[in-house]
Amino acid sequence: MLAGIVHFHREEGGSTLRSGLGSPRRQNNELGASASSGAAMLTRLFSDPSLIPEVQKFASWAEDCEDDDEEDDNSDKEDGGGSSHCGLQDSTHDSSSVSGCKDDGDLGADDDDEEEEEEEEGADEAQGDRPKKRGPKKRKMTKARLERSKVRRQKANARERNRMHDLNSALDNLRKVVPCYSKTQKLSKIETLRLAKNYIWALSEILRSGKRPDLVSYVQTLCKGLSQPTTNLVAGCLQLNSRNFLTEQGPEASRYHGPGTPFMHPYGYQRLPGAQCQTSSMGGAHPLRTHPYCPPYDSLYGNASPEYNSSEYEGPLSPPLCINGNFSLKQDASPDHDKSYHYSMHYSGLGGSRGPGHSLVFGGSGVRSGVHSENILPYDMHLHHDRAPMYEELNAFFHN
DNA sequence: TAGGCCATCTGGTCCT
DNA sequence: AGGACCAGATGGCCTA
Numbered sequence: 001m002l003a004g005i006v007h008f009h010r011e012e013g014g015s016t017l018r019s020g021l022g023s024p025r026r027q028n029n030e031l032g033a034s035a036s037s038g039a040a041m042l043t044r045l046f047s048d049p050s051l052i053p054e055v056q057k058f059a060s061w062a063e064d065c066e067d068d069d070e071e072d073d074n075s076d077k078e079d080g081g082g083s084s085h086c087g088l089q090d091s092t093h094d095s096s097s098v099s100g101c102k103d104d105g106d107l108g109a110d111d112d113d114e115e116e117e118e119e120e121e122g123a124d125e126a127q128g129d130r131p132k133k134r135g136p137k138k139r140k141m142t143k144a145r146l147e148r149s150k151v152r153r154q155k156a157n158a159r160e161r162n163r164m165h166d167l168n169s170a171l172d173n174l175r176k177v178v179p180c181y182s183k184t185q186k187l188s189k190i191e192t193l194r195l196a197k198n199y200i201w202a203l204s205e206i207l208r209s210g211k212r213p214d215l216v217s218y219v220q221t222l223c224k225g226l227s228q229p230t231t232n233l234v235a236g237c238l239q240l241n242s243r244n245f246l247t248e249q250g251p252e253a254s255r256y257h258g259p260g261t262p263f264m265h266p267y268g269y270q271r272l273p274g275a276q277c278q279t280s281s282m283g284g285a286h287p288l289r290t291h292p293y294c295p296p297y298d299s300l301y302g303n304a305s306p307e308y309n310s311s312e313y314e315g316p317l318s319p320p321l322c323i324n325g326n327f328s329l330k331q332d333a334s335p336d337h338d339k340s341y342h343y344s345m346h347y348s349g350l351g352g353s354r355g356p357g358h359s360l361v362f363g364g365s366g367v368r369s370g371v372h373s374e375n376i377l378p379y380d381m382h383l384h385h386d387r388a389p390m391y392e393e394l395n396a397f398f399h400n
Numbered sequence: 401t402a403g404g405c406c407a408t409c410t411g412g413t414c415c416t
Numbered sequence: 417a418g419g420a421c422c423a424g425a426t427g428g429c430c431t432a
Contacts, residue, residue, distance in 0.1 A: 188406090
């Protein structure tokens with residue numbers, strides 16, 4: 001019951017109160033004015049005869065929200081119910097709005113102490129028949145308490161803002177590591193999450209099966225559940241191109257990746273306006289050179305070492321695959337290489353070489369990636385293991 | 401202009 | 417009491 005009333009209050013009076021704030025970006029010092037408009041709305045609300053029953057219920061608890069300027073023996077009253085809301089209500093409603101919470105419907109009255117006192121008494125009488133509520137007696141809402149409550153609310157707002165900013169920062173980082181990233185065409189939050197989920201799933205499938213993904217199914221997996229615009233964007237990023245697909249099966253692949261190279265990613269990427277991590281596109285740029293939008297390893301990790309240290313892996317993520325990034329799954333000469341796979345994921349970008357790039361290592365010691373071809377296709381994978389037979393099989397698979 | 405997306409405020413709930 | 421988290425509500429901005 002009370003919840004319904006409160007909900008009603010929030011939808012009507014409460015929302016209007018917030019609308020009084022205008023843009024949420026306005027400063028909190030407009031709270032006073034907004035509270036006044038909230039009071040006006042409450043006045044209108046409570047004057048509506050059809051709402052009187054609800055208003056009366058509402059007033060039964062709202063009366064505890066009274067400011068304690070008056071010398072009334074308000075402190076002796078028992079809570080009429082639902083008083084738990086009053087403290088917070090008071091934090092946003094000024095005393096005038098609260099004074100409107102009367103069961104006589106005269107809600108447009110000024111915040112007159114005498115009038116309030118009179119109405120308080122009336123409310124007290126109305127409560128006379130009710131059983132006294134148990135529990136701790138509600139404290140008086142003194143001005144000091146009101147002030148503290150307002151300050152608390154403002155601090156909570158600031159924390160909430162910071163929290164959302166952190167969340168958005170995390171989302172931005174996530175945007176950078178999903179296959180399609182454009183500064184000018186940012187994925188929405190929900191699309192970012194969906195694409196990230198699909199991407200993880202796709203990579204998991206690659207790891208699980210150890211096979212090169214089917215081109216179409218790979219794209220379908222990435223775009224599963226995405227909106228049409230996002231699907232178009234991802235498709236554009238991936239630039240499904242059968243020519244690249246076939247070309248990379250050719251001798252260049254082995255030339256660039258050596259005998260240990262299992263296969264290269266078949267999907268090229270098309271440059272988008274403002275897109276990050278543009279492909280070097282055979283331009284002679286080092287594949288690990290990052291695009292201006294793609295911070296190099298150094299800047300990403302604040303460390304010149306390209307080694308990936310899981311214990312230090314807290315900084316901004318580098319995309320294992322961005323719009324034209326590389327996904328390297330490379331063979332490694334490390335003594336540990338037979339224990340685990342080593343997946344190195346690199347950017348490729350415009351411009352010259354800028355260091356070794358970074359790598360992500362799964363399950364093994366971080367081993368520096370070998371030199372990648374400047375002519376590398378944007379999405380290559382190197383297996384840590386000696387899996388040449390499998391790669392041949394995979395290559396054959398893609399020729400099917 | 402409608403709809404999508406976003407930032408912000410707000411109150412409720414849970415936990416410390 | 418206060419912080420974290422959440423969901424609802426709202427208004428602004430942008431785009432088709």
